[in-house]
Amino acid sequence: MKRFGQTILLKPEGANEYIKQHAAVWPGILKMISECNIQNYSIFRKDLVLFAYFEYVGDDFDSDMAKMAADPETQRWWDLVKPLMQPIENREAGEFWADMEEIFHLD
Numbered sequence: 002m003k004r005f006g007q008t009i010l011l012k013p014e015g016a017n018e019y020i021k022q023h024a025a026v027w028p029g030i031l032k033m034i035s036e037c038n039i040q041n042y043s044i045f046r047k048d049l050v051l052f053a054y055f056e057y058v059g060d061d062f063d064s065d066m067a068k069m070a071a072d073p074e075t076q077r078w079w080d081l082v083k084p085l086m087q088p089i090e091n092r093e094a095g096e097f098w099a100d101m102e103e104i105f106h107l108d
Contacts, residue, residue, distance in 0.1 A: 007098035015085030037065040
């Protein structure tokens with residue numbers, strides 16, 4: 002299992018809609034997340050900053066993420082929520098949500 006922490010910003014004009022959409026995530030999106038070996042997924046908000054945490058329990062992260070990205074319902078969901086967010090400036094090339102380095106963990 003690998004833990005992930007990621008961050009991104011909400012656009013001020015998109016914050017309320019983002020929160021509204023995540024209060025009722027489409028069932029097909031939840032199913033795809035599980036099928037792609039993601040568990041214990043949470044998104045936290047502080048003002049316009051989002052922090053996501055999830056655990057990946059599969060064997061091929063890149064393949065699972067490609068499966069998710071190819072899913073038509075996921076693509077529609079992303080078309081809805083991505084315009085509501087603003088990536089942080091210091092993210093790595095190719096990132097939308099910026100991956101964070103884990104520096105401490107206690108089970």
